[in-house]
Amino acid sequence: MIFDRMENGDYEQIVYCYDKTSGLKSIIVIHDTTLGPALGGCRMWDYKSEEEALRDVMRLAKGMTYKNAAAGINLGGGKSVIIGDPRKDKSEALFRAFGRFVESLNGRYITAEDVGTKTEDLDIVYQETNYVVGISESYGSSGNPSPVTAYGVYKSMLRTAKEAFGEESLKDKTIAIQGCGNVAYYLCKYLKEEGARLIVTDILEEAIQKFVDEFGAERVDVDQIYEVEADIFCPCALGGILNDNTIPKLKVKAICGSANNQLEDIERHGQMLEERGIIYAPDFIVNAGGAINVADELSGYNRERALSKAGNLYNQIGLVFEIAKRDKITTAKAANRMAEERIAAIKEIHTSFLKNEHNVYTRRK
Ligand SMILES: NC(=O)C1=CN([C@@H]2O[C@H](COP(=O)(O)OP(=O)(O)OC[C@H]3O[C@@H](n4cnc5c(N)ncnc54)[C@H](O)[C@@H]3O)[C@@H](O)[C@H]2O)C=CC1
Numbered sequence: 001m002i003f004d005r006m007e008n009g010d011y012e013q014i015v016y017c018y019d020k021t022s023g024l025k026s027i028i029v030i031h032d033t034t035l036g037p038a039l040g041g042c043r044m045w046d047y048k049s050e051e052e053a054l055r056d057v058m059r060l061a062k063g064m065t066y067k068n069a070a071a072g073i074n075l076g077g078g079k080s081v082i083i084g085d086p087r088k089d090k091s092e093a094l095f096r097a098f099g100r101f102v103e104s105l106n107g108r109y110i111t112a113e114d115v116g117t118k119t120e121d122l123d124i125v126y127q128e129t130n131y132v133v134g135i136s137e138s139y140g141s142s143g144n145p146s147p148v149t150a151y152g153v154y155k156s157m158l159r160t161a162k163e164a165f166g167e168e169s170l171k172d173k174t175i176a177i178q179g180c181g182n183v184a185y186y187l188c189k190y191l192k193e194e195g196a197r198l199i200v201t202d203i204l205e206e207a208i209q210k211f212v213d214e215f216g217a218e219r220v221d222v223d224q225i226y227e228v229e230a231d232i233f234c235p236c237a238l239g240g241i242l243n244d245n246t247i248p249k250l251k252v253k254a255i256c257g258s259a260n261n262q263l264e265d266i267e268r269h270g271q272m273l274e275e276r277g278i279i280y281a282p283d284f285i286v287n288a289g290g291a292i293n294v295a296d297e298l299s300g301y302n303r304e305r306a307l308s309k310a311g312n313l314y315n316q317i318g319l320v321f322e323i324a325k326r327d328k329i330t331t332a333k334a335a336n337r338m339a340e341e342r343i344a345a346i347k348e349i350h351t352s353f354l355k356n357e358h359n360v361y362t363r364r365k
């Protein structure tokens with residue numbers, strides 16, 4: 001069955017990694033390496049089943065192919081998951097064991113952070129492999145990608161507001177934020193400065209409290225976030241949250257957030273949003289700042305350059321809105337089209353033989 005799923009989604013490689021002593025159970029998925037080695041973070045989550053973990057990592061890996069392609073990054077798409085509770089199951093041995101499996105792929109997969117993993121975890125991974133980005137700045141790396149991701153989300157939200165409300169200001173706009181984590185935190189700094197009103201939720205009480213205290217945000221229960229009266233819904237937690245149950249509840253004019261894979265079904269739920277007159281800013285365009293930031297490391301990290309490229313997501317989102325209107329398709333489809341066209345074009349120029357094939361990884365200083 002797994003080969004059927006790989007064939008249907010055009011996946012290159014799935015690697016199951018197990019280490020008895022550390023208890024590591026991890027899945028690394030390489031979706032597509034047309035543009036270069038597969039880049040994507042490592043998520044640590046307490047999945048209820050192996051199937052749930054596999055489904056998540058396959059969706060995330062494919063999303064990275066599209067994200068990197070649309071953002072103009074010369075890298076393919078991959079992702080990994082570690083099955084376990086990030087609050088209880090982390091250890092040095094676990095992350096070193098994971099690092100050894102990443103190393104065994106010899107550069108076909110480059111890991112980074114995602115939900116449940118942090119810069120300090122990746123510093124441990126770095127003990128075993130060079131194929132890791134977003135480690136501590138003291139190693140000459142780019143550090144935590146979340147501030148740059150948040151900047152890209154903020155710029156994308158300005159462009160989305162222009163599309164939805166006719167002006168790019170977020171002043172006095174109400175933003176409903178799902179997930180009070182890393183990206184949401186840095187994003188809220190911008191939103192607060194703009195004079196937006198914030199409504200937040202999280203499954204963790206302490207995470208919410210920080211946003212209430214620091215940003216004066218209003219809190220709601222986890223399920224209420226879909227029903228609040230707001231201008232923009234900003235998903236910053238996990239994926240699959242725009243679905244048959246939630247879309248009919250939404251009372252917003254636009255959606256723009258950092259979470260990966262927000263639409264449970266790209267075709268159907270993209271269409272449902274369109275029919276409800278809700279402007280959807282496709283997730284993998286909006287949240288590409290993180291990938292842009294860590295990918296920049298591979299050519300000798302420069303913060304200003306990374307921020308400037310993340311800021312350009314304002315224009316990228318604008319382009320997606322234009323393509324959607326021009327081709328009379330949903331914004332979700334327009335974003336996919338943009339990525340697919342770039343991959344197809346680059347594949348074409350890769351047909352001729354080059355002795356020293358240019359490898360982006362070797363450019364790292
Ligand atoms: N950190 C980065 O630079 C990037 C993050 N992303 C995506 O953005 C999203 C957020 O990432 P981070 O802020 O780094 O993660 P994080 O782990 O710091 O924050 C996620 C927050 O969501 C909360 N959460 C989980 N399930 C929830 C639910 N059902 N309802 C409400 N809250 C819930 C968690 O308790 C946590 O506080 C993820 O989907 C991630 O894949 C995408 C690109 C880059």
Ligand SMILES: O=C(O)CCC(=O)C(=O)O
Nearest residue numbers: 040041112113145290291
């Ligand atoms: O932002 C990162 O940490 C690396 C890229 C990634 O995994 C993502 O954008 O989801």
